[in-house]
Amino acid sequence: MRTVLFLKLAERRWTAVERLYEKLNATSPVSAVILALAIILLSGFLMTRLTKLLKLPNVTAYIVAGILIGPFCLKAVPQNVIDGSAFVSDIALAFIAFSAGEYFRISSFKGKGKQLVIITVLESLTASALVFILTFFVLRLGAAFSLVLSALASATAPASTLMTIRQTKAKGDFVDTLISVVAFDDVVSLFAFSVAISVAMATTSGTVNSQTVLLPLLYNVLMIILGVALGFVLKFFMAKRSTDNRLIVSVALLFTLCGVGAALSVSPLMACMVMGAVYINASGDDRLFKQLNYFSPPILLMFFVRSGMSFRLDTLFDVSSRVAGVPLLLIGCLYFIVRIAGKYLGAYAGCRICKKPRKTTYTLGLALIPQAGVAIGLSELAARTIGGSTGAVIQTIIMSSSILYELIGPGMAKLALSLSGAIGGTQTDEKTTEPEKSEREILIERMNEIQKEIDRANYARSEEEKAFSDAAEEQEELLLNYDRNRKFINRR
Secondary structure, three states: OHHHHHHHHHHHHHHHHHHHHHHHHHHOHHHHHHHHHHHHHHHHHHHHHHHHHOOOOHHHHHHHHHHHHOOOOOOOOOHHHHHHOOHHHHHHHHHHHHHHHHHOOHHHHOOOHHHHHHHHHHHHHHHHHHHHHHHHHHOOOOHHHHHHHHHHOOOOOHHHHHHHHHHHOOOOHHHHHHHHHHHHHHHHHHHHHHHHHHHHHHHHHOOOOHHHHHHHHHHHHHHHHHHHHHHHHHHHHHOOOOHHHHHHHHHHHHHHHHHHHHHHOOOOHHHHHHHHHHHHHHHOOOHHHHHHHHHOHHHHHHHHHHHHHOOOHHHHHOOOOEEOOEEHHHHHHHHHHHHHHHHHHHHHHHHHHOOOOHHHHHHHHHHHOOOOHHHHHHHHHHHHHHOHHHHHHHHHHHHHHHHHHHHHHHHHHHHHHHHHOOHHHOOOOOOOOOOOOOHHHHHHHHHHHHHHHHHHOOOOOOHHHHHHHHHHHHHHHHHHHHHHHHHHHHHO
16 A cells, blocks of 8 residues: 555655656756756766665766666656757777777777777677677578677676775786777677677668668778877867867867768768777877866766666566567577677687786686677667667667676676686786886876865865976976986986
């Protein structure tokens, strides 16, 4: 009896919320949108307070918050706001992809590039291949559905893995291999998704020819070329710019890639990643990535909360929800298990071929389980591109499995780090000695740490902070010139 009364009371409250939004839309539509955005931001923040106690990543909190305030639970955000904020996904993923480009330093790939490619390709494509065999040959779910879902299976979430590494302070060959693999993994998944979505759209349209298949691939190539060009443009504009202007220019160029990608109906993610890679290799400047990391949290929060609101919770557990006669819940469970098996077996095979240490070979696959940011964004893009029930089902499977992956992923990554000996300096297959740092390097590190503390305190950019940054940069330049002059005198 009490339960019935509670449900009736809750229903009245949500009806009242809907009426409030209707009144706001009639009188001031802008206020309704702003209020909805405030609810999105606050709900994501408040949910992190709970997940922090459970030691879960923020991504999980954002997705759960989106499910709770979405149209299938509390209905705290109207559907028109959800539909009208689709651009947030493209912008958020552009930031994620650009940040991933920082890990593609040419210097870090010297001597390890071949091993990196072998391990990443095998662990990504093995997961995709097993999912495709399951969906197309075993369950017979159709070519378009199987291609897109299998391509999404290749993606890994670097955020959860990197967070676990920072928390455990793990080091060694295992950590170096893991960071390189999860960074390069998104490149493989983006390429696989681009090919899969092109073929899927061609098959669903009923006209498979060179134009329908090759034209989207050509657009992706053009986007990559544009990303390379804008990477050099970014380097040119970043020289001797203030912090504010550096942020403005970089965001403007990322928005440019998003706009061109939307106009060509292709994902701008690979182009954004390429722009980040070109910039870091051409300039060696990692400060820009740190600045964007401080700027992007609200955007990323809105993206993941919105993804949670788009999650079809009712469809997942509805016994009548089927794809080619197969229950949706069964497809999701099998996808969850098969992807894990594919990631582990692919990583194991790659490490064996590259003759990696035994501990790395047996544990690397465990740290590749998380799946969130890129996969969720691509699933939403697939839902918009394919449309209909097929697109909605793909997004539902990826969203539900991502929540589970994010729940168990950090724990499995920590287990892998522990078993590999990377925690506590117990790993024996690495060189532990580091070269002695010069006074200049120590001074620069101290300046950077002070700057980080200022940024963490969330201070507004004041004249004092600007003066500090300018002085730090000036001091660094003076020290560099001093070193050059000293080396020249020594040679003389």
